[in-house]
Amino acid sequence: MNSELSSQQVKDIGEQGLLERLQRFCPPKIIGDDAAVLETAPGQSLVVTTDVLVDGVHFSNITTSPEDAGWRAAAANLSDLAAMGASPLGITVGLGLPGELRVSWVERLYQGMTECLQKYNTPIVGGDVVRSPVTTLAITAFGQVNPSQIIRRSAAVVGDAIVVTGVHGASHAGLELLLHPELGQNLNNEEKTALIRAHQRPQPRLDVLRILWKILTPNSKLSIAGMDSSDGLADAIIQICRASGVGAVLEHRQIPVPKTFNHWLTPDQALKYALYGGEDFELVLCLPQELASGLVQHLGKGAAIAGRITAGSTVILHDEQKKFPDQVLNLSQGFQHFSQ
Amino acid sequence: MNSELSSQQVKDIGEQGLLERLQRFCPPKIIGDDAAVLETAPGQSLVVTTDVLVDGVHFSNITTSPEDAGWRAAAANLSDLAAMGASPLGITVGLGLPGELRVSWVERLYQGMTECLQKYNTPIVGGDVVRSPVTTLAITAFGQVNPSQIIRRSAAVVGDAIVVTGVHGASHAGLELLLHPELGQNLNNEEKTALIRAHQRPQPRLDVLRILWKILTPNSKLSIAGMDSSDGLADAIIQICRASGVGAVLEHRQIPVPKTFNHWLTPDQALKYALYGGEDFELVLCLPQELASGLVQHLGKGAAIAGRITAGSTVILHDEQKKFPDQVLNLSQGFQHFSQ
Incomplete structure (x- = not known):
C-alpha cells in the first residue's frame, strides 16, 4: 500500500x-x-x-x-x-x-x-x-x-449435567497480558501468545452443534438448555438457572482452565479469571448425564462436565477437596468479587 | 410522570x-x-x-x-x-x-x-x-x-411505465417549515400541519404491495423493478436506470406534488422539492403500461405515471407544455441543483 x-x-x-x-x-x-x-x-x-x-x-x-x-x-x-x-x-x-x-x-x-x-x-x-x-x-x-433444536436458557431441568465446551479465563488473561505485559514474566512466549490469541481471536463454538445433533438423534425430542459464556461462566450458569427456575452446583476442580494457570496464577486468581473473566465465547449446555459424558468425550480438549442442575434457585460453588468453603454465586457478587 | x-x-x-x-x-x-x-x-x-x-x-x-x-x-x-x-x-x-x-x-x-x-x-x-x-x-x-415477487432495481425494461405511489416534496417542505417557520406565512395551519406531518411521520408504502400482487396475479412471472424514494425521486429513477441499463423520460407535469405547492412555491421550486427533497418514502415502480394504469387507479390520491423507461442511459426531464427545456438528470447535478 x-x-x-x-x-x-x-x-x-x-x-x-x-x-x-x-x-x-x-x-x-x-x-x-x-x-x-x-x-x-x-x-x-x-x-x-x-x-x-x-x-x-x-x-x-x-x-x-x-x-x-x-x-x-x-x-x-x-x-x-x-x-x-x-x-x-x-x-x-x-x-x-x-x-x-x-x-x-x-x-x-x-x-x-x-x-x-x-x-x-x-x-x-x-x-x-x-x-x-x-x-x-x-x-x-x-x-x-x-x-426442535433451539437451545434456550429456560430449558434446564434438575439432574442435568452442566457441560462447558472449553477452558475459561484465557481471554481475560490475554487482555491482562496486553494491558500489563510485566504480568507475563513467568510465562514463556508460547504461553503468552496462546492467551493473547484467545483474547484477540476467540472461536465461536458453531462446531459443537454438529457434534451435539449427532449425539442427540435418538433423543431428538429433548430440549437442550444453554447459552454462551461471553459475559463469564458464572453469569452464564446464573442466567440459565434464573430462566429455568432451578439451581446448580459447580465443582471447583471441574471448571476447565488453561494449563498455564496452574503455574502462573494462584488457585483463587485462576478461579476468578475462569468464573468472571468473560469473552471466552464457549457454550454452557445442560443435558442428561449420559449424553453430557458423550458430548464431552467427542469435544475433547478443555470440555468438561463442570457441575449439575439442582432444585432450588442458588448456584453453589463446591470444592470436593474442601480447600475452599462452599460459595453462593450471584451476579453482583461476581462483579464485586472480580473488581477486588 | x-x-x-x-x-x-x-x-x-x-x-x-x-x-x-x-x-x-x-x-x-x-x-x-x-x-x-x-x-x-x-x-x-x-x-x-x-x-x-x-x-x-x-x-x-x-x-x-x-x-x-x-x-x-x-x-x-x-x-x-x-x-x-x-x-x-x-x-x-x-x-x-x-x-x-x-x-x-x-x-x-x-x-x-x-x-x-x-x-x-x-x-x-x-x-x-x-x-x-x-x-x-x-x-x-x-x-x-x-x-417470484422480489422487486429489484435491475428489472426495468424499455417501454415500462414509471409509477410513483404518491406526492413528492412534502417531507422536505415540512422540514423547511420546521427550520424556517417564516416560510409558511402564506399557508394556513392545516396546510402547514400536513407538510410537517409528512416530514415527521412518513408512511412506508407496504400497503402498495397488496394491491400490486392483486393486479399482477395473471402475470405472476413478471419482474417488477423499483425502489423507494427515500433519497429523492430523481435519485430513485437514476438508480433504477443505472441498475437496469436503461434510460427514462420523466414528464414534468405528471410528477405528483402536494396541491399546496401550486399556490406556495414557484414551479421551479416545486420541481426541486419533488425531485431532490427526499424522505418521502414512496415507491417508484416500473411495469408495463396497462398494469401501471390499473395500479395508479387502485392507489388513488397522489399516485401517478410520471414517465416511461427508454433505451439508452439518460434520464430526461421533459415538459410537454414546453415551458421548461429538456433537462438531463444526474445525481451530482441533482445535488448541485438543489443547493443553488
Missing part, C-alpha cells in the same frame, strides 16, 4: 466511496438493492441477534488491532447464534465513522471480520456507513435452526 | 436497567435468550436491511421529537422492505447512549418507533444498549418475500 493510500481518510472518499471499497468483502450480487435477499431452508426458524460496539468502550487501539476488533465483533455475534443452536446465514454491518478515520483502518476491520466469517461460511450481506463523531460498529447476525 | 422519573438519566439505571424498561415495547417471550427466534413462511426468501442514525447527523432535537425520530427510523427501514416487495417480520434495535441522556427520551423514542411498527404488525425482536458519547440508533429490519 503506498503512503498516499494508507493516509486516506473517510472524509476524502465519503460514505458512498467507502461502501464501494468495502463491497469486495461481500458476495457479489447480494448488494445493490434497498435490502439483501437470502434463502432459508424449509421448516427452519429464523434466529436474529444484534450487538453495538463503540470505540473506547468495547474496543481500543491500545489492545486491539482493527483486524482483531473485526474478528471479535463477528465472533461474538456468531457465538450468540451458536448459543441458540443456529447455523449462520449472514450478518449486516452498520458503521458510524468520524471523517478523520483512516480508510485503511476500516478496511483492516473488515479484513478481520471476514477472516472470522469465512471460517464459518457466513457472508456480509448488507450494511450502512454514516458519519459519526465516534467509531461505532453495529452488527446484526441471523441464522436458522430446526425448531 | 413525576419529575423525579422524568429527570432520570441512563447512567442512573444502567444499560441492563434500561433494557428491562424497554422490554414493554417488545412482545413477551421473544426476548431473554442470546438471540430472538422468528417463524418464516415456507418458500419465502429472507430480506434484510440496516440503517445507522446518529444524533446531530440524522436527527436533531431542533426539528424532531424523540417520538418522531423513532417513527422515522422505523418507517425508513420498513420502506426498504416495501421497496423489495417484502412483508416485515421484525426489527432489532441497537442503541448507543450517553450516560447523561434522559431515560424518558429513550422511552419516547421507543414509543414513536412502536407506534409506526404496530401499524404494520411488526415487532421489535431484539436489541442491544451500550454506552456511547453520541446517541446512535442502529436498526436492522427483516422481512419475507415470495421469490
Whole structure:
C-alpha cells in the first residue's frame, strides 16, 4: 500500500466511496438493492441477534488491532447464534465513522471480520456507513435452526449435567497480558501468545452443534438448555438457572482452565479469571448425564462436565477437596468479587 | 410522570436497567435468550436491511421529537422492505447512549418507533444498549418475500411505465417549515400541519404491495423493478436506470406534488422539492403500461405515471407544455441543483 493510500481518510472518499471499497468483502450480487435477499431452508426458524460496539468502550487501539476488533465483533455475534443452536446465514454491518478515520483502518476491520466469517461460511450481506463523531460498529447476525433444536436458557431441568465446551479465563488473561505485559514474566512466549490469541481471536463454538445433533438423534425430542459464556461462566450458569427456575452446583476442580494457570496464577486468581473473566465465547449446555459424558468425550480438549442442575434457585460453588468453603454465586457478587 | 422519573438519566439505571424498561415495547417471550427466534413462511426468501442514525447527523432535537425520530427510523427501514416487495417480520434495535441522556427520551423514542411498527404488525425482536458519547440508533429490519415477487432495481425494461405511489416534496417542505417557520406565512395551519406531518411521520408504502400482487396475479412471472424514494425521486429513477441499463423520460407535469405547492412555491421550486427533497418514502415502480394504469387507479390520491423507461442511459426531464427545456438528470447535478 503506498503512503498516499494508507493516509486516506473517510472524509476524502465519503460514505458512498467507502461502501464501494468495502463491497469486495461481500458476495457479489447480494448488494445493490434497498435490502439483501437470502434463502432459508424449509421448516427452519429464523434466529436474529444484534450487538453495538463503540470505540473506547468495547474496543481500543491500545489492545486491539482493527483486524482483531473485526474478528471479535463477528465472533461474538456468531457465538450468540451458536448459543441458540443456529447455523449462520449472514450478518449486516452498520458503521458510524468520524471523517478523520483512516480508510485503511476500516478496511483492516473488515479484513478481520471476514477472516472470522469465512471460517464459518457466513457472508456480509448488507450494511450502512454514516458519519459519526465516534467509531461505532453495529452488527446484526441471523441464522436458522430446526425448531426442535433451539437451545434456550429456560430449558434446564434438575439432574442435568452442566457441560462447558472449553477452558475459561484465557481471554481475560490475554487482555491482562496486553494491558500489563510485566504480568507475563513467568510465562514463556508460547504461553503468552496462546492467551493473547484467545483474547484477540476467540472461536465461536458453531462446531459443537454438529457434534451435539449427532449425539442427540435418538433423543431428538429433548430440549437442550444453554447459552454462551461471553459475559463469564458464572453469569452464564446464573442466567440459565434464573430462566429455568432451578439451581446448580459447580465443582471447583471441574471448571476447565488453561494449563498455564496452574503455574502462573494462584488457585483463587485462576478461579476468578475462569468464573468472571468473560469473552471466552464457549457454550454452557445442560443435558442428561449420559449424553453430557458423550458430548464431552467427542469435544475433547478443555470440555468438561463442570457441575449439575439442582432444585432450588442458588448456584453453589463446591470444592470436593474442601480447600475452599462452599460459595453462593450471584451476579453482583461476581462483579464485586472480580473488581477486588 | 413525576419529575423525579422524568429527570432520570441512563447512567442512573444502567444499560441492563434500561433494557428491562424497554422490554414493554417488545412482545413477551421473544426476548431473554442470546438471540430472538422468528417463524418464516415456507418458500419465502429472507430480506434484510440496516440503517445507522446518529444524533446531530440524522436527527436533531431542533426539528424532531424523540417520538418522531423513532417513527422515522422505523418507517425508513420498513420502506426498504416495501421497496423489495417484502412483508416485515421484525426489527432489532441497537442503541448507543450517553450516560447523561434522559431515560424518558429513550422511552419516547421507543414509543414513536412502536407506534409506526404496530401499524404494520411488526415487532421489535431484539436489541442491544451500550454506552456511547453520541446517541446512535442502529436498526436492522427483516422481512419475507415470495421469490417470484422480489422487486429489484435491475428489472426495468424499455417501454415500462414509471409509477410513483404518491406526492413528492412534502417531507422536505415540512422540514423547511420546521427550520424556517417564516416560510409558511402564506399557508394556513392545516396546510402547514400536513407538510410537517409528512416530514415527521412518513408512511412506508407496504400497503402498495397488496394491491400490486392483486393486479399482477395473471402475470405472476413478471419482474417488477423499483425502489423507494427515500433519497429523492430523481435519485430513485437514476438508480433504477443505472441498475437496469436503461434510460427514462420523466414528464414534468405528471410528477405528483402536494396541491399546496401550486399556490406556495414557484414551479421551479416545486420541481426541486419533488425531485431532490427526499424522505418521502414512496415507491417508484416500473411495469408495463396497462398494469401501471390499473395500479395508479387502485392507489388513488397522489399516485401517478410520471414517465416511461427508454433505451439508452439518460434520464430526461421533459415538459410537454414546453415551458421548461429538456433537462438531463444526474445525481451530482441533482445535488448541485438543489443547493443553488
